[in-house]
Amino acid sequence: MKIPLKEKFAYGLGDVGNNFLFDLGQIYLLKFYTDALGIPAYWAGMVFLLTKILDAITDVAVGTWIDYRKRYGKYGKFRTVMIYAVVPLAVCTAVSFYIPDFTVTGKIVWAYFSYALFGTVYTFFNIPYGSMIPAMTKDPVERATMASFREAGAKTGLGVTLLFFIPLVTLFTDLFGAKYGFFAAAGIFAIAGGTMQMLCALNIKERYVDPPKPKDEKVSILKSYGAILKNSPLLILSLVNLFTFSAFNVKLAVLAYYCQYVLHDLSFVPYVGFFQVGCLISGIFCVRPLVRLFGKKYTYITGAAIWAIAELFALFFANDLTTFIIFVGIAFFGSAFTNTLNWALISDAVEYGEWKTGTRSEGVVYSFFTFFRKLSQAIAGFVPGIVLGLVGYVANQPQTATAIEGIRGLMFIYPGAMAVLTFVVMFFWYKLTDTRYKEIMADLNERKAKK
Secondary structure, rough: OOOOOHHHHHHHHHHHHHHHHHHHHHHHHHHHHHOOOOOHHHHHHHHHHHHHHHHHHHHHHHHHHHHOOOOEEEEHHHHHHHHHHHHHHHHHHOOOOOOOOHHHHHHHHHHHHHHHHHHHHHHHHHHEEEHHHHHHHHHHHHHHHHHHHHHHHHHHHHHEEEEEHHHHHHHHHHHHOOHHHHHHHHHHHHHHHHHHHHHHHHHHOOOOOOOOOOHHHHHHHHHHHHHHOOOOHHHHHHHHHHHHHHHHHHHHHHHHHHHHHHHHOOHHHHHHHHHHHHHHHHHHHHHHHHHHHOHHHHHHHHHHHHHHHHHHHHHHHOOOHHHHHHHHHHHHHHHHHHHHHHHHHHHHHHHHHHHHHHHOHHHHHHHHHHHHHHEEEEEEEEEEEEHHHHHOOOOOOOHHHHHHHHHHHHHHHHHHHHHOOOOOHHHHHHOOOHHHHHHHHHHHHHHHHHO
């Protein structure tokens, strides 16, 4: 069925809110840790590694709980959980950017605690939110459209974050002092993000949801986990998502360092962000017509190819602000194809798993997928922290040639290599084309009709 435009817009609004909160951590928290909280880059990277591994485990636990609890609540299987998570998540976002009067060791412990708490609460909104697409529609084109609305919302949230967060930090630092600049700016984004998430949860509908499972819970859970190992599209998507999402987030995490120490002006971040997001949104709008012409798989690998080529050219030719913006914009244009289609392809994997094993478990499938997204986020925070430590980065000081090359490598070489790996894996091993998906759905519907 066709999803009303208002509902598509509301669903996209959810990822505007998500990215107001999530992107603060992925883009600015590493810099906050090293330059404002005052902890060493190595330990800052370890915060991301360990807390995101914890998040990945939490994702699976929450996804399982969502699928196998015995009562859904007033707003349904997924929306009820989303609504209850909104306020705690907003509070945890702001707290992550607070500077306590602790020793360096105490601040490291605080960073671990506050970001681990944020990640755990974020899971309770994001897992049911991501599980909604297969519960809203079974139409593959509508799923691609919903994925586009979600990605457009995500990139709108990213764009607003890139454009306004640093100026707000500067404003509040001037008003309240260095201790409260990041905290006050994060508070503004937390309130705005929570509002968007609530509007989303209240204005979307669950249409295809199995009733609560009243018995045989342990057996069913084991069956669901066993089904994951037989779901080859899910396993491949999880792997390439590890590549693409870590690459995307490494670029975002290093952007502020690149502008400050390579381009020599931190105020460039909003300008670069404006063009990045413009290219991302342009790419998102290209996804649906390309999917109609070539299918999801070949649109996906086309995006990976564009991304990889742009990173290669940027490594050799992005020597000033203008060329940097051009090549980074092209890279983000290509990444929009992969990031958008992840959400549509994972919805297809739900039905593939049901067809292959007889078990339909949206929450378990999506949480397994996000397990790898959290691992990619761990990599995206850990790798820059470690590399910056190895190349001798010193906060708020002119950097050595070695440190500059380390920052450039993080900005171009790592994402380019991940884009190449994504292309290879999807091209040779991903078999769930749109034609094959339609065959599977016809067979699945025939089976259900016979019951």
